[in-house]
Amino acid sequence: MAKLVLVRHGKSEWNKQNRFTGWVDVDLAPEGIEEAKKAGQKLKSAGLSFDICFSSYLKRAIKTGIIILEELDLLWIDHLKDWRFNERHYGALTGLNKDEVKAEVGEEKFLLYRRSYDVPPPPLSEDDKRHPRFDPKYKNFPIELLPNTESLKDNQIRAMAAFHERVAPLLVEGKDVLITAHGNTIRGMVKELDGISDEDIPKFEIATGIPRIYEFDEALHIKKVYNLD
Numbered sequence: 001m002a003k004l005v006l007v008r009h010g011k012s013e014w015n016k017q018n019r020f021t022g023w024v025d026v027d028l029a030p031e032g033i034e035e036a037k038k039a040g041q042k043l044k045s046a047g048l049s050f051d052i053c054f055s056s057y058l059k060r061a062i063k064t065g066i067i068i069l070e071e072l073d074l075l076w077i078d079h080l081k082d083w084r085f086n087e088r089h090y091g092a093l094t095g096l097n098k099d100e101v102k103a104e105v106g107e108e109k110f111l112l113y114r115r116s117y118d119v120p121p122p123p124l125s126e127d128d129k130r131h132p133r134f135d136p137k138y139k140n141f142p143i144e145l146l147p148n149t150e151s152l153k154d155n156q157i158r159a160m161a162a163f164h165e166r167v168a169p170l171l172v173e174g175k176d177v178l179i180t181a182h183g184n185t186i187r188g189m190v191k192e193l194d195g196i197s198d199e200d201i202p203k204f205e206i207a208t209g210i211p212r213i214y215e216f217d218e219a220l221h222i223k224k225v226y227n228l229d
């Protein structure tokens with residue numbers, strides 16, 4: 001029975017400052033490094049192991065993957081990166097303090113931007129220095145691929161495209177896969193995998209550093225889902 005494990009990166013420096021982060025490549029905070037170590041230790045105690053690891057293009061998720069693999073003595077396995085596992089692009093909210101945005105736009109709009117399924121925050125202009133086209137990671141990407149804002153649904157569509165293309169075939173082969181990614185990316189994936197409704201998804205939160213385990217049968221039906229709290 002193949003296993004998929006999803007882990008949100010440990011706390012980042014901007015999580016600590018309560019700022020919308022999205023595609024900004026912020027590093028893990030010291031607490032985040034500890035959370036990643038604990039996640040690795042929990043996986044080890046539960047007897048889990050992996051054949052391959054995927055992360056986003058962002059260092060907070062990549063480092064979380066490395067720290068977990070180190071705890072499991074699995075630094076030798078393939079660790080692949082796919083931009084489609086990046087955090088949701090938070091558009092014009094990128095870098096802003098969440099409490100200040102709430103005070104400015106009001107609670108209702110704040111929740112709509114932050115937790116609704118299909119309403120994206122206002123977009124960034126293509127000339128804005130925060131636009132991904134100025135980030136060397138995406139220098140070879142066609143501009144149409146680079147978001148200037150995203151809803152949770154947009155984030156889910158790209159992450160699940162990567163899942164179906166790269167991860168599902170490995171699970172069918174019986175391989176165990178670790179994905180270290182981001183709060184909204186994992187929320188979107190869990191929404192589709194667990195069949196959570198558009199109405200219920202705003203209430204669903206993903207904690208940092210808590211592994212979520214999916215056990216699949218050969219036909220890729222989910223047999224069991226649980227968190228290692």
Ligand SMILES: O=C(O)[C@H](O)COP(=O)(O)O
Pocket residue numbers: 019020021022087090114182183184
């Ligand atoms: O990008 C961010 O700001 C966080 O990683 C996730 O944001 P959220 O807690 O608003 O979903």
